[in-house]
Every structure is written in structure tokens, then in C-alpha cells.
Amino acid sequence: MVEPLSGQAIYVVLLRELKRYWRAKARVISSVAQSIFFLAIFGLGLGDFIGRVGSIGYLSYMAPGVIGMGLLFGSVFSGVSIIFDRQFGFMKEMLVAPVSRTSIIIGKIFGGATTATIQGIILMAVAGVMGAFVPSLTFLAGAFAAIGAMLLITAGFVGLGVAIGSTLNDFHAFQLLSTFVMWPMFMLSGVFFPIDMAPMPLQVAMLCDPMFYGVELLRWCLLGTGADLLGPLGWLISLAVVIAFDAFMVALGTYLFSRTQI
């Protein structure tokens, strides 16, 4: 069934996400701090030991991956938060309103993607201050491209979160989700080591990780380079995979949400 979309409903769900994000300062601070620890401790600590990855310094190499981590966790959790909405009853308020489920979920995805991207922009600035990027006009253009890429990357992961949140019913699932879905995705995304150096089985696993393409895309935007394995058109391949992932996850999330339980 094709449900009519309501702009007002999409907007208001998005607005709610933004307000809640803005007020949950502790959450924002802790996730930004977490990323800073990664950059500072791994980037600076391992940086001297590892030296350079291809033509770029290790801190610069890691930065897009750490930004990606913020995007990944922020967006999946924002999607999964529909479990809380259901638990605390607010979901009923939305479901009994004369708006389609699709509008609600599109609003949720826009909202989650926006808040996660705001987080990504903060991380990008932090990494820049730490010296991960060379300031130039080219970089500035790349940074704007990166913001667009962030929105695309996060939309799919909010969809994933919604799909998971519509299927699982309790808070304990969070721990499992974190251990078995998000951390492997994060670690296989090529944040710490380039895919070109990895052994074959690991390369296969990385190629199956949607986040890998997200990080590749960010790296192309921010550093102008990517994995040798994907070749010079790596950014295009990554962009295509990210968009395909978005389409699939938004559809799956909407479908699973539409048959959700009170």
C-alpha cells in the first residue's frame, strides 16, 4: 500500500529529534569525547610507530574513520530509539495521529541523519584542530562534500536502527546490538588499517561492511585518496554502495516499522 506522505509530519518528527539531541548534551559530549580519545590516543600514539599509510600521515588516515564511528553509532542509536518511544508510550501518540507510518519513519530518518551529521561536523572540526587535515581551498570544498556524504551514510544506518528497533523489543538487545553489529562494522570499516594491507579473508569481510564504503567516501572527500583495491574510481563505487544501502535500509526500516507493535 502506498501511503501518502505528510510534509508537516516529517518535519515535526525531525524537529523533535533535533530538540531532543540539543537537550541531551551529556550524550553529545560523551560521544565527541570518545572520538577525541580515539584520535588522540591511537592517532598520535600509534601514529609515530606506524608512520604513514601510503602518502598520508596516520592521524589523517584515521580521522575519516573516527568521524565515521561517530556517524555510525549516532545514527544507529537514533534509529533504535524507537524502542524507547514504544516503551515510554510516545509511539502511540504518533500512531493514532492521521499520518502515515511512512511519514513518521521518513521524519525519523531525516532527524537521525541530521543529528548524526551534526556530530560528524563537530568531529571533523576537532580532527582539523588536531592537525589531521591540510587547510586549503580544496579541503574546504572536500569538507562540504563530506557533509553531503555524511547525510547519505547516516540515512541508511538510521534505517538499520529502525529495522532493528522494530524487531527487537527490549533494552537488553542494545548490548547485543553493540557487540555483534556495531563494533564489527566499525572495526572492519578500515578505520585503523587500510584494506590493501589486510589478509584476504579480512578483505572479504571488509568489502561486506557497508560502513567500509562510508569511510572510503569520507576519505575521498577529506583527503582526496582511497583504497588501492577499489582503484581510482573508488569514490564512485563507494557512493553507489552507500546510496544502494540507503535505499535498501530505508525500505526495510519502513516495512518493519509499518508492522510494528504498540
Next chain:
Amino acid sequence: MRGLNRINTIEVKALTKIFDKDVKAVDGISFNVKEGEILGFLGPNGAGKTTTLNMLSTLLRPTSGTATINGHDILTEPDAVRRSIGYVFQDTTLDIDLTGNENLDFHGRLYGLDRNARQQRIKELLELVQLSDRADDLVKTYSGGMKRRLEIARGLLHHPKVLFLDEPTLGLDPQTRRSIWEHIQRLNQEKNVTIILTTHYTEEADYLCTRILIIDFGRIVALDTPDNLKARLKGDVVTLLFKNPAAIEKFRPLLENKNWVHRINVVTSDNNYAAMSRMMQNMPTMTGNMDIGGTMPEMNSRTIGVQKKLRKLSQQKSERSAADKDVQIGGETCAKCLNLLVDSGGHRIPEIVKLADEAGVVLESVELRKPTLDDVFLSVTGRNIREEKGSIVDMVRRHRIMQQARGRQIRD
């Protein structure tokens, strides 16, 4: 009577919900609600009240049957139905991380109200529920009563024709409950909103509702005005409390063959009975002619708003009464009482007492009163509405229904 010539705002036809093929949560109910009426669904937990509301609000698809709300069919025009209704759920559905104002604004936008309409109605409704000064505070700082008032205001924001209130005063203290009742009445009169509320508080139904629908095991067992329901029970209710609960079964057969006894029920004494009993123990012991007329002070929520004249009668008719006095004052109230519906109760009490004496049964107290909705409920269902226990089979069945209703897939 109010609303006699008005149109039917709600028409329900053979509405049925069966969970997992064999559990009938709602079993073919049909009724109409006229414009401006307040209809109360009265019934114990698991009777099918919330399931019915969920079907009427299009959250749950009926197994069979249908209903129209404001002329729109719940099966074929769910969006039009949703526009016509406001639903205040049993558990809070506010976003506690937003302010009161934001919760209302959010709702207004969901229902497609433009900025001017939102601002004006929000201001008006916040005044109606007396929350204007707290509008910009986060809802997490509100008390239970304030949250409930905010939810009622929110349910009205889009000017629904029909408002569903699921247990509007559950868990609230008597004072707050009273104020919620006043709000409900005021908006029913000022806005001419048709209201269906569910409750298992009989005094709430009595105070608020134009008509009461008593529902049990998913079936309608009675549907009438509170006065008519009470008038159905001819006579008076006499409640006998025994020193020894075992005496009930001994005494009951003696009453069963009396033609002036219309009905006998064994009921579990609830807190109210216990409270009454304790009050009576503190009164001077009456002997001889034991008629004390008078109005009970308002003891608790049960009596608030229901101006009932309670005639209290205390009776210690045994020879041992003087000796027993100390024991009685410190004694425990009986867990079960006999609830009789008798003709001209005042005149029958001496006879009942005499029968008890002859049988050697010690009565702890005798209470005489006019029938209340509690008695109506007892007479149509055979159970006390406050009786949580009931038979094991009932309990298991109710538990299953509630479990299933909670984990139910709602319609796409």
C-alpha cells in the same frame, strides 16, 4: 434526558476481537453513542475495555464487525476516523523530554493545524487545564495529575468530535481525581465533545457518565443510565460481616429460602468495607434499637462526589457482646462478607439478627444502604468489581488476554 434526539456519533456493530483463534477479548458488542454523551465502559481488568477502544481508534483491526465514528467507518476510512478522535491512553504518551507547550505543538502539527490555530488553541487549552504557568517546563518535572491534564488538553487540540479516555484517573489521589472529573465535565459541556471513558471505579462512572456500559469477558452485560441501573435493583443492600468467615456457609442456607431475599453474594471485603468496619468499631456500641441515621463523612475517594446517604447500623447482639468488646476493637475484619439484596432492609435487619442468634453465628457488623453501581456490577456479573482474585480459570484467561493485547500487532 440529555441527547435523546441527537444523532449517533458512534455506532458499533457486532465488534469482535479474537486473539490467537480462541480467546475472545471482545465478543460481538453493538451499541450507539449519541452526540455529547459521556459513555462509561465499566469492567474489571481484562474485560475488553481497552481492546474495544483500540479497535475504535483504528490501532487494532477487528476480527469481525465494524463501527462508524462521526460517520466514518473504522475499517475503510481510518484516516478520517483518526482525525475525528482524540485518545488519552492509560499510560502516559507524552514526551517527557519536551515541554508541555512543545508536546501540544507537536500534536497540532501532526494533525495539520497551522501556526495561528495552534497558538490560539494551545493557549486556550492550557488555561482550561490550568497549566499555563508551567507550559515551558519540561514534562518530566510535572506531577502525575499535571501530566494527565496535559494529555487531556492534547487530546482536544485538534477539536475531535470524540474523545477516548482510557482509565483517566488511574493511580491518581482522590483530590486530583476529583479535579480531573471536573475538567472532563467542563470540556464535555463547553466543547460538546462525545466521550467514551473506561474505568473500573464505579463512583467515577456514576459521577461522570450519561450512560454506563458494563462489560465483562468481552460482552455487554448492561447498558443504561446510572440511575436506571441502580433502580433495577429493587430494595436495599444489607452487608453482613462475620466474626468467623466459616460462619458464612453455615448462615447462607438459612437466608436462601426467605422470599424477601432477592439475591445473596459472597464478596471479599475490600478496603472500604474494612474502613467502614473500623469506623463502626470506634463508634459506641449499640444495643437494642440500633438504627443510626445520618450521613457518613467523606472517607475516601469512593464516596466523594456521590452524595449517598449511608445509614449505618451496628449490631452486637450476642450475650457475649460485652465480654467480646475488647476483642472486637482490636480484632481483624473478616475477609468475606455476605451481600444481600432485600425488600425494605431496615425492617428485615432484626429478623436477620434473630436468625443469626438462633444459628449461633456471631455477626460483627451489619450495614444497610441503597444499591450503588458496585451492587449493580455484582448483580450482573456475579462478582465484585474490586475482586482481583476470582477463579483460577478467570485469572488465567484474563492474564492471557492482557498479555496478548499488549503484544498485539496493530494494523498497518
